[in-house]
Amino acid sequence: EVVLTQSPGTLSLSPGERATLSCRASQSVSSSHLAWYQQKPGQAPRLLIYAASSRAAGITDRFSGSGSETDFTLTISRLEPEDFAVYYCQQYGSSLWTFGQGTRVEIK
Amino acid sequence: QIQLQQSGPGLVKPSQTLSLTCAISGDSVSSNTAAWNWIRQSPSRGLEWLGRTYYRSKWFYDYAVSLRGRITVNADTSKNQFSLQLNSVTPEDTAVYYCARGGVSFDLWGRGTLVTVSS
Numbered sequence: 001e002v003v004l005t006q007s008p009g010t011l012s013l014s015p016g017e018r019a020t021l022s023c024r025a026s027q028s029v030s031s032s033h034l035a036w037y038q039q040k041p042g043q044a045p046r047l048l049i050y051a052a053s054s055r056a057a058g059i060t061d062r063f064s065g066s067g068s069e070t071d072f073t074l075t076i077s078r079l080e081p082e083d084f085a086v087y088y089c090q091q092y093g094s095s096l097w098t099f100g101q102g103t104r105v106e107i108k
Numbered sequence: 109q110i111q112l113q114q115s116g117p118g119l120v121k122p123s124q125t126l127s128l129t130c131a132i133s134g135d136s137v138s139s140n141t142a143a144w145n146w147i148r149q150s151p152s153r154g155l156e157w158l159g160r161t162y163y164r165s166k167w168f169y170d171y172a173v174s175l176r177g178r179i180t181v182n183a184d185t186s187k188n189q190f191s192l193q194l195n196s197v198t199p200e201d202t203a204v205y206y207c208a209r210g211g212v213s214f215d216l217w218g219r220g221t222l223v224t225v226s227s
Contacts, residue, residue, distance in 0.1 A: 035213035044206055044217035045155070056215060088155060092212045095170045097157035 002027055004089050004100035012108040019076040021103045023089035028069045033092040036065055036074045039102075040085045048087075049074065079105070110134030112207050112218035120201075120225050126194040130207030130218055137183045137190055138163045143211045146181060146192045149220075150203035161190055162211075197225045 003026040013019055023034070031052040037045035047056040049065035052072060062077045076083055084107050089100040116128035130144070137144060143162035149155050159171040159181040171179050180193040194201060202225045208214040 033212050037214075044208075044220050045214070046217070047210075047213055047215045050213040050215075090155070090213065096172075099155035099157075101154050 001096055002029060002091050002093055002098055004091060004098055006087075006089060006100035006103045008103060009101075010104045010106060012106050013079055014108045015079050015081055017079050019074075019079055019083070019105055021074040021076075021087055021105075023067075023072040023074070023100050025070045025072070025091060029072075029091045029093065031068050034065075034067070034072050035090045036063075037088045037090065038083075038085045039088065045088060076105070081107075110209075110216055112209065112216060114205075114207055114218040114221050116205075116221055116223070118222055118224060120197055120223060121227050122198055122225055123196055126192070126197050126201060126205075126223055126225070128192045128205055128207070128221055128223070129189055130191070131187065131189040132209075133188075135209065135216075137188050138185050140164060142209050144181075144183065144190045145208045145210060145214060147206045147208055147214070148203040149206070152200075153203070156203075158192065158194075158205075199225045201225050 005024045007022045034052045036049040039045045048063050053065045064075045066073050086102045086104045088102050111133045113131040120126045143160050145160040146158040161169050161181045161183050178195045183190045204220045204222050206220045207218040209216040
């Protein structure tokens with residue numbers, strides 16, 4: 001099973017700042033099988049990025065994804081008030097889906 | 109608008125069976141391009157994929173290794189919905205359960221059902 005480790009656990013930033021979130025895999029992951037989600041309190045996760053760098057439908061271009069093999073990054077270029085939430089990475093391989101433990105982006 | 113509507117009890121007694129249903133509107137459970145999943149979330153285990161079903165000329169099923177023997181996912185084409193059954197539940201199965209559409213990633217989610225396992 002591929003273990004995804006996200007860092008940092010919490011990111012304290014101000015609106016307008018840039019957020020950089022990391023997701024490290026315990027073994028190589030196909031780039032086409034890496035996704036990012038945003039979750040707000042009381043809501044289901046929402047798909048932001050799939051295939052490591054493709055934005056899901058309706059997602060603003062303030063969100064971008066990059067990376068390959070074991071190191072992936074989600075970048076939020078300029079934080080808006082609605083971006084403060086928890087973010088998860090997720091991978092698929094060999095009929096197994098695993099999620100990272102999440103990074104909380106909070107208002108500084 | 110495509111939606112997933114979840115239903116089922118929020119309280120299940122230990123050793124009993126957890127049963128949830130996810131009704132699909134705007135898509136088909138028999139779609140040849142979609143897969144229908146169950147995922148749960150708890151503070152102790154985080155987000156955990158449980159199982160899925162999908163139709164590609166016949167029905168296929170995949171389950172998390174840790175739950176094999178306890179879990180069943182089924183599709184009901186007459187009602188355009190799919191279901192989750194988890195047998196012999198314990199308090200560790202307490203979680204928010206989500207249904208979701210997707211193969212590699214999950215682009216559509218239900219609103220979630222908090223299921224508490226307690227006597």
